[in-house]
Amino acid sequence: MFEFLHAPTKHSKEKKLQLWLGQSVRARVVSAEFDELKGQPLMLSLGEAVHRPQYLQKIFSKPLKPQFGVDGPLMLDSGGFTMMTNPDGALPIQTIADVYRDTDADLFISLDFPPGFDETEQERSDKYRRTQENLEFLLQELGTEKLIPVVHGRTIDEVSANIDVIKARSSSWAWVGVGGIVPLLRQKNDSRLSDGRHAREHVSSIVRQTKEAFPEHNVHAFGVGAPSTILSLMALGVNSVDSIGWRSAANFGTIYLPGRPARFPTKSGIKTRHTRPALTEAEIELLENCLCPICKHCSSVEERLAKLNSSYVPRAAHNAWVVLSEVRSLESAIASGEHHHFLSSRLPSHWFSLLNL
CATH class of the missing domain: 3.20.20.105 (Queuine tRNA-ribosyltransferase-like)
Structure with a gap:
């Protein structure tokens, strides 16, 4: 065991x-x-x-x-x-x-x-x-x-x-x-x-x-x-x-990014039929720095977007890696005493206000 x-x-x-x-x-x-x-x-x-x-x-x-x-x-x-x-x-x-x-x-x-x-x-x-x-x-x-x-x-x-x-x-x-x-x-x-x-x-x-x-x-x-x-x-x-x-989220067509709600892997300004927001410039930058099993093999943000838009599996692998990485980041922040700063950058105010930090 x-x-x-x-x-x-x-x-x-x-x-x-x-x-x-x-x-x-x-x-x-x-x-x-x-x-x-x-x-x-x-x-x-x-x-x-x-x-x-x-x-x-x-x-x-x-x-x-x-x-x-x-x-x-x-x-x-x-x-x-x-x-x-x-x-x-x-x-x-x-x-x-x-x-x-x-x-x-x-x-x-x-x-x-x-x-x-x-x-x-x-x-x-x-x-x-x-x-x-x-x-x-x-x-x-x-x-x-x-x-x-x-x-x-x-x-x-x-x-x-x-x-x-x-x-x-x-x-x-x-x-x-x-x-x-x-x-x-x-x-x-x-x-x-x-x-x-x-x-x-x-x-x-x-x-x-x-x-x-x-x-x-x-x-x-x-x-x-x-x-x-x-x-x-x-x-x-x-x-x-x-x-x-x-x-x-992957089945719905959306992806996770650190500290952001689920988003469609589409640049802002591009007309889509989706109700959820597309990616802002700041979120595009987060995607550019992503090291998930899908993104790390792509040479440009356009290739990353294309991969994540292509099917469920790339989105699911990306989402699993992001949320697992967020958990590891919280663990590191707790160990270093930086959890207040980390959580304030990740949580909406309605959750953050409940924490005794």
Whole structure:
């Protein structure tokens, strides 16, 4: 088993950070095609077997790393969120335990039931109880070495109560997850979180509560999107996140650049049918200095733009490299004490204002 980068303690000088590239089992594994991306942590999900039950035998009953060209760490998600949206296809907990027991994944996620926005306190309580029952079952079947419990909560008291249950189940967890971040930030139908500021403040509170409760643990945030959100959550205290944002942006036709929102790889002033902005002169300069697996082989910015405009794979490779580089840059900034300056150059004010720097 590979050695993980551990979260810092109050006595440590370094903060090790980890980004897991979210990957669909139905999609091309771009990270396996480029030397610069091989060995990066990858995340797959059993949720794909909810929509396509044949994948249980076709894919998940066999070693996963050889199938997807994985040279580095592999995390396997239970697919809890997918099952919540498609309950008719939900996988039995025993099936999940059997897959986890035989998988070559390095970590796997306990089956959780994220609380919905329009649910009553009792409905949420029922979901927390089912999540806790699943954790107890998987703990008995698999132990704590690779299993990640997940913290949920729509209030501070709910988060605290669920943290207490995880602590009571075992004192030897190596990892703890923070769930429900994506729907919180999307702010759907929750009057208590009626604007983005309140949603971000609640996410910040959940992360800090979890980190304070598990100061020596790896704390992982699930389903994080844009680079700015990844950096924000890491600055708040998580040291591990997974994201499919790099793939989603590439599929949409856009690219990442350091400290910038996703952009179409087109110069400003050129008429396009796209709604997102094209590249400004400053962003063109950033692209000229890019050393990703695609850009570094191009002799001009025009060639870079042409490559990135040509298809999904170049954009995905570029985006993965950029977001991984941003995480490494944050890690270096923390080590050198320059994280305040770095984060102020990368984060929108609504995230930066939440940090106690």
